[in-house]
Amino acid sequence: MPLRTRIPRPAARRLSLYLREGESLLAIGAATVSSERLGARLGISAAQVRRDLAYLAQAGQRGVGYDLSTLVSMLSRELGLERPWHAVLVGVGNIGRALLSYAPFRESRVSIVAALDCDPAAIGQRWGGRMVEPVANLAAVVQRERVELGVIAVPIGSAQKVADLLVGAGIRGILNFAPVEIVVPEGIAASNVDFGVELRRLAMDVMQETAALERASANRRPA
Amino acid sequence: MPLRTRIPRPAARRLSLYLREGESLLAIGAATVSSERLGARLGISAAQVRRDLAYLAQAGQRGVGYDLSTLVSMLSRELGLERPWHAVLVGVGNIGRALLSYAPFRESRVSIVAALDCDPAAIGQRWGGRMVEPVANLAAVVQRERVELGVIAVPIGSAQKVADLLVGAGIRGILNFAPVEIVVPEGIAASNVDFGVELRRLAMDVMQETAALERASANRRPA
DNA sequence: TTATGTGAATATCTTCACAGCG
DNA sequence: CGCTGTGAAGATATTCACATAA
Known part of the structure; x- marks a missing residue:
């Protein structure tokens, strides 16, 4: 097997956007989309869109465009969203609560399955249907819920400590909102x-x- | 005058990070930093750091490194932070409140000077010292506070509408948290x-x- | 005829390696 | 001697332009 060349970093980042737009077009009832239109919605050139989507095997049809449901499922596969991903949130301050109530997660394959905090006052509260547990439970939660991703929403001083805990608990990826x-x-x-x-x-x-x-205006009246 | 070549996009994005790290090193009491060390703190190669910082006129000193207070003020200038920037926030849901209570803003030159919402129940509440005003006040607030930036933290359905309002009110830049x-x-x-x-x-x-x-592990035992 | 997929050309970014300066 | 600044080389990414297929 040829072991298809790795998708370049910037292209890979755009794939998430194509998926979001594809899903939203599908929800509107559209059946296909052209590279032209998809790009216009995202401020990306049509050539760029085609080049990116060509990394997926046979995504479009010449003369027609991209079939949206095919496109969405190919993108989902490419982004690893065929199976669900579980994330744990540490820190239920304002950012943490914003994440817990972020609506699009409910239907996405990436979901926050647990929320932890170290403030005794926060523990036991419910946000977006999840009860806040003590950070001490981290390792247990990761095992119990098969968690692979961690989200850090704690103050700057504890961010690295939490990152170390997450790594120690076996997490594979971290999204950090602390300014460090x-x-x-x-x-x-x-x-x-x-x-x-x-x-x-x-x-x-x-x-x-x-x-x-x-x-530009200076150029209109040059030396 | 040679009209110094524009700083490349990716380099410009990193400049914000150098500034943040520079300020934090300064706060710790450090006087200088090497490209090596600065890069290590950010996961960026030393060569890259030097190339980026060389866009600032004479930022470092050979054999010594970068003087932190010089560096910080040069970066501030380059990023347009010599003068203060005023932003208005629209939407005081969870994300909006997280922004209003984001501590580092207090000492940064970019600050959120007003918060608006269209929900009558939200109006009049105070968050992080700012009182929530009705969106109808937008144009007045922009004039009153000399606002140049807008932050959108409203649900997906109203994001474009708010963007249009902000543009209409004379805003120059928009940071959008709605998933569209x-x-x-x-x-x-x-x-x-x-x-x-x-x-x-x-x-x-x-x-x-x-x-x-x-x-990698497959390569260790190839065909 | 329409709109993709893709070589080739171009533009942009990063790394190397070392000259240059304090 | 140490560490920056920078040409030159190398790696990546984007755009062009058109052959190709439905």
Whole structure:
């Protein structure tokens, strides 16, 4: 077997977006979609969409486009969503509660099956149907629920400690919302979402847009 | 003047991280940092760090490293953080409240100066020191507080509507937490954070890690 | 005729390796 | 001597343009 070449990182990231849009088009009642239209909905060029989707075997049909239900199931398979994934959340502050009540998870194959916290006052409360357990239960929860992913939503000071606990409990991937880069051993996937970094990046993008506009108008009346 | 070449997209995104780490090292009492160490804290190669920081004029000193206070102020300037940026939040559900209580904003130059919602029950409540106002006030708030950025934390169904309102009110950049790609006119910066997409990506990363490990062990005993 | 799939060309990003400077 | 800054090489990613298939 040819062991199909690995999908490039940026393409792989876009696959999640195609899946989300594909599902939403399907929900609207559409049957097919063109690379043109799919790209337009996501701000991605049609050529890029075709190149990305060509990594899936035979996803589209020439002259017609992509059959949405085929596309959705191929993307699901590619993204590893044919089987369900279980995640455990640590920290039920505002971010944690936002995650627990994030509606789209209910029908997604990736779900948060348990919520832990170390604050005695938080333990026993229910959020989005799940009861908060003490962090001490972590290892037991991971085994009991076959948990593979961990979500960190604790303050910056405890983030690394929680990451170590998760790794120790046998988790394979971590999504971290604390504003610090966590360190994980080789072979464990980690990704970070930091609201502050996102807002700063936005500010920078606005600056660059502004600069680009000024440059453009300066070019209209050059030396 | 040579109109210094634009900083590449990926490098620009990393700049936010260098700033965050730089500030945190400074807080610890460090005076300088090497590309080696800075990179190690972020999982970025030293060569990459040097290449990125070289976009700032004369940021480091050979044989010594980067002076942290210089570095932090250069990065702040590059990211447009020399002056404060004001953002308005629309939607005070769980995500909105998480943003309002996100501690690092308090000392950052990007701050959320107002919170709006369309639910009468939410209006008048206080979160993180800010009182929730009706969305109808949007244009007035934008003018009053010189707001340039908008944060969307409303359900999927109203996200595009809110985006249009923000653009209409004169906002220059939008950070969207609803799980849909919003459409904005040319010249307006937009970026999206979707918890579902992030978790799916994590699941995919875990799959790929697993596949890579299997491939590696298969190679140890090839045909 | 329409819209995919894909070589080839281009553009962009990253790493290497070492000259250069304090 | 240590560590940055940077040409040049290498690796990746994107776009173009068109052959191809329904």
